[in-house]
Amino acid sequence: MGRLTLQDPLWLLALLALPLVAWLRGRRRVPVLLVPFAAAWHRPSLAAPGRWPAVLMFAGLALLVVALARPQRVEDRREVRSEGYDIVLAIDLSTSMRAEDFEKDGERINRLQAIKPVIQAFIERRPTDRIGIVLFSGRAYTMAPLTFDHDWLARQLARVRIGMIEDGTAIGDGLGVALTRLEQARRDAAGRRIGAFVVLMTDGANNRGALQPLQAAEIAKSRGVPIYTIGSGKEGYVPVPIYDDQGRKVTYRRMLSDLDEGTLREIANQTGGKFFRAADTGTIEAAFRAIDRAQKIEFQAKSYLVTTELFAWAAWPGLGLLALGAAAARPPFRREVAA
Numbered sequence: 001m002g003r004l005t006l007q008d009p010l011w012l013l014a015l016l017a018l019p020l021v022a023w024l025r026g027r028r029r030v031p032v033l034l035v036p037f038a039a040a041w042h043r044p045s046l047a048a049p050g051r052w053p054a055v056l057m058f059a060g061l062a063l064l065v066v067a068l069a070r071p072q073r074v075e076d077r078r079e080v081r082s083e084g085y086d087i088v089l090a091i092d093l094s095t096s097m098r099a100e101d102f103e104k105d106g107e108r109i110n111r112l113q114a115i116k117p118v119i120q121a122f123i124e125r126r127p128t129d130r131i132g133i134v135l136f137s138g139r140a141y142t143m144a145p146l147t148f149d150h151d152w153l154a155r156q157l158a159r160v161r162i163g164m165i166e167d168g169t170a171i172g173d174g175l176g177v178a179l180t181r182l183e184q185a186r187r188d189a190a191g192r193r194i195g196a197f198v199v200l201m202t203d204g205a206n207n208r209g210a211l212q213p214l215q216a217a218e219i220a221k222s223r224g225v226p227i228y229t230i231g232s233g234k235e236g237y238v239p240v241p242i243y244d245d246q247g248r249k250v251t252y253r254r255m256l257s258d259l260d261e262g263t264l265r266e267i268a269n270q271t272g273g274k275f276f277r278a279a280d281t282g283t284i285e286a287a288f289r290a291i292d293r294a295q296k297i298e299f300q301a302k303s304y305l306v307t308t309e310l311f312a313w314a315a316w317p318g319l320g321l322l323a324l325g326a327a328a329a330r331p332p333f334r335r336e337v338a339a
Contacts, residue, residue: 052328053326056321056325056328060317060320060324060325063317063321064315064319066314071313072308072310073308074306074307075308084126084128084129084130084195085129085130085196085295086131086132086146086182086195087126087130087131087132087146087196087198087295088132088133088134088146088179088181088199089131089132089133089198090134090136090140090178090199090200090201091115091119091134091135091160091201092137092171092174092203092204093112093137093160093162093165094137094162094168094169094203094204095167095240096111096169096203096233097162097203098112098162098240099240100238100240100241100252101233101238101239102114102281103281111232111233112160112161114232115201116157116158116160119157120157121285122288123153123157124150125292126292130147131153132146132147132178133153133157133160134174134178134181135160135164135174136173136174137167137168137169138165138167138170139165139166139168139170139208139209140170140173140174140177140209141165142177143156143160145181146182168208168209169205169207169208170206170207170209170211171200171202171205171213171263172206172209172210172211172212172214172215172216173208174202174209175211175217175227175267176211176219178198178200179198179216179220179223182196182223182225196225197226197227197273198226198228198273199228199291200228200229200264201232202230202231202259203231203232203257204258204260205258205259205263206260206263213263213267214263214270216267217266217270218270220270221270221271221272226268226272226295227271227273228268228274228275228276228287229264229265229267229268229274229275230278230284231259231261231275231276231278232259232278232284233257233278234257235257235259236256237254237255237256238254238257239252239255261275261277274290
């Protein structure tokens, strides 16, 4: 945004002094010679030019003072040349995600309820990245393609619920769909994907799908796409709610967690990512903060000032007014007539 500046503000004092000079000039005393019957000698053609010459000359001086102050228009311009990341979040929606082994404000919440606000905070911290969401259970689907519209993405995330997809845990297919979403030739170099990674969140072991998790990891490794894996839930037996036909929670059953931690570690190690074990809301938040720090682009910004000189807009009119004032103050040419 442009702003107006004066290189030499001291000239403003001179500008403010001009009205004072004009006022003092009008109040000074001058000697007067009284001549009898002078009115009889008055000739209209020889009358004084009045105050206009003085007004024109003072206006011209004011404009010249402004010009000497060197007014400039200054614009601060900033160029950012770096691009953000492309990120796909692969979220497990299997029935086991209903296990209520997390707590918030003293109340039990299930694994999906614990993860969703952390994902939303992660998205908000990365406004310059394109982010997409893949959901998987017995099958894998793209819920949201890569997008900069994070408000729309938040609305889609709020709609996610367990039971949207047929049950099962197709981790390999979920990763396969996520990698497909990252296939963009313009961000490739020598066959490897640049500026992209996948975050996989699951609480179980792969038991469905056509693609095995380690096969998907090999594909990601060949493309240079890191996969960060988050294993959600506590170890051992965890409480899983049972609902009636009206959707009301009636009781709990005990379920043994079957997280395949070894496979998740192998996926992360092969692709250059990292594995996180998230047994409570605090460790989930810590996992996403660590990913945010590890995959952050420092934007290279270039700032510079563009100045436009404006003194000519005041100097030329000022000189013109001075010339007009001088011409108006000049006494008219008189030709002597012989008696």
